[in-house]
Amino acid sequence: MIDQLHNLPASPGVYMMKDGHGGILYVGKSKNLKQRVKSYFVSSASHSRKTQRLVNNVKDLEIRVTDTEFEAFMLECRLIHELRPLYNKKMKSPHAYVNVVVKTGKNGGRRLELGRGDEPEGGQPSFGPYTASRHTVGKALTRIQESLRIACAGSDGERGPCLNVSLGLCLGGCMGGEAAGEYDRVMDRLIALMEGRDFSLMDDMRREMEEAASEFDFERAAKCRDGIEALTFLLRQEKVISFAEQxxxxxxxxxxxxxxxxxxxxxxxxxxxxxxxxxxxxxxxxxxxxxxxxxxxxxxxxxxxxxxxxxxxxxxxxxxxxxxxxxxxxxxxxxxxxxxxxxxxxxxxxxxxxxxxxxxxxxxxxx
Known part of the structure; x- marks a missing residue:
């Protein structure tokens, strides 16, 4: 394998790392194969434990040169799905992708929750699947809910103000009455935004951020900013689905x-x-x-x-x-x-x- 490392081409392509039995451990791509593959075998404190374990088990390399970086990306993607290598976790996992689902509770209240990308949602509004990690999508969802004050922490089936009402993170959908009506209106507008039907909610969030900043309410301005960034992130992911479906x-x-x-x-x-x-x-x-x-x-x-x-x-x-x-x-x-x-x-x-x-x-x- 030492000879292979010395003779690597400085061109785009895909590399496959194999164990002693020829099994594929990892598939990767690079614009410069020589530079990328050699970096694995240079002793470095920055290598994660996972990378160290991978390198210790690598006994052979297979290289596939491509003309362009784009081809390398596409070939890597196809090989990961075909070969399911041990160290390529995300693309091969059946639970790699998540949806954002609008769930309706026993009391009729709606909440945004994470669902599995391969799981039928029973007619509930669903967005995605998102290719980002579950943690990343969950963090974006939390920021959106807190920014819009729909982060209700009430128990399903119970009425009464949840803790987040006092923290300014819930409009009071858990309390019923007028507050529940406002909560539903915000939820309707958010669903319309996620479905690409009405973008006015995003405009209102930007205006609120600017007003909060002009009034030196920087905590509220930061909440709005985080919500806008999180929504932009999820909408950008939605565009991939729309692009492909065209x-x-x-x-x-x-x-x-x-x-x-x-x-x-x-x-x-x-x-x-x-x-x-x-x-x-x-x-x-x-x-x-x-x-x-x-x-x-x-x-x-x-x-x-x-x-x-x-x-x-x-x-x-x-x-x-x-x-x-x-x-x-x-x-x-x-x-x-x-x-x-x-x-x-x-x-x-x-x-x-x-x-x-x-x-x-x-x-x-x-x-």
Whole structure:
């Protein structure tokens, strides 16, 4: 294995750490395999106990080089789901993801609680599943409830002010009457926000934060700020689900060097096809026709768009969604009309225009 460490390439890719029997212990990815893999075997006080145990059991390495970091991310994701390595906990766990569920108690009061991402919710409003850890989502949920004063600590079925009413964290839904009505109104607005129907609650939270700060009530301003940040975090995660459910086919381009880029056709949670593209080549029509042929083949074996995302699909969808947002690649969303019969001319024209813009932008550089 010493020879393997010396001969690692300084390129993007995936590494698989194996035990003495060839079993896969861990799958990881890196933009620079040489730098990343060697870091495991350098004695360091910063290594966690888990990492130390892993390194002690590693007897062999397998490397898979990719052209781009994006491919490394996607390959790592697929291999973890296929191989279920011992030390890749999150992606392989059936309980890795959580939902936020609106639960209705015996007295009719509603509360936000954490649920399992693979668990049916019996018709209750449910948001997610979220790919962040249960602890992270739970912390965000607590901040939201405290900020909106719906962190009721009352026992289900009982009426009377809970402890959080006196702490300013509960509007008094547990007391019934007018306070319960206000509690329900806030809960309705929060559900509408989480469902993407009404964002006015977020605007009101920002105004309240600014007013509290202007009145030097910094504790209240901080509560509002924490609630806004937590809501933004959960809404951003929701966007991944929405993105994948749209089931659009996207042409994505990532630069390899001064001359070449790599083109990808992606959909939902996976790469459909990829090829290298010489930006200085003049025959963009040939590349466009090659991509169109792949799209026609894809249409013949089109997967159903209506089914709910599985846990495995969410990971891939999040990688694609994040890559489209981070600005390192260019992309073109292919319109449905272009992919239908009669839309071939518009599709080819759109792809050729994308390739022409790609060549011009990469050659001239930023600014």
């Amino acid at each position: 089931n659009r086919i996207i042409l994505l381009s990532e630069p390899l060097n001064e001359r070449e880029s790599k083109l990808f056709l992606v959909q939902r949670h996976q790469i459909l096809y990829s090829e290298k593209y010489d930006r200085q080549a003049t025959d963009r029509t040939r590349t466009a026709l090659s991509l169109m042929k792949r799209l026609q083949n894809r249409a013949m074996e089109e997967t159903a768009a209506g089914h709910e995302l599985t846990r495995d699909e969410i990971d891939g969808a999040q990688i694609i969604h994040s890559y489209l947002r981070n600005g390192t690649c260019r992309h073109l969303v292919l319109q449905e009309a272009w992919l239908e019969a009669g839309g071939e001319h518009d599709l080819r024209q759109a792809i050729e225009s994308f390739l022409a813009a790609e060549a011009g932008e990469r050659e001239s550089g930023p600014g």
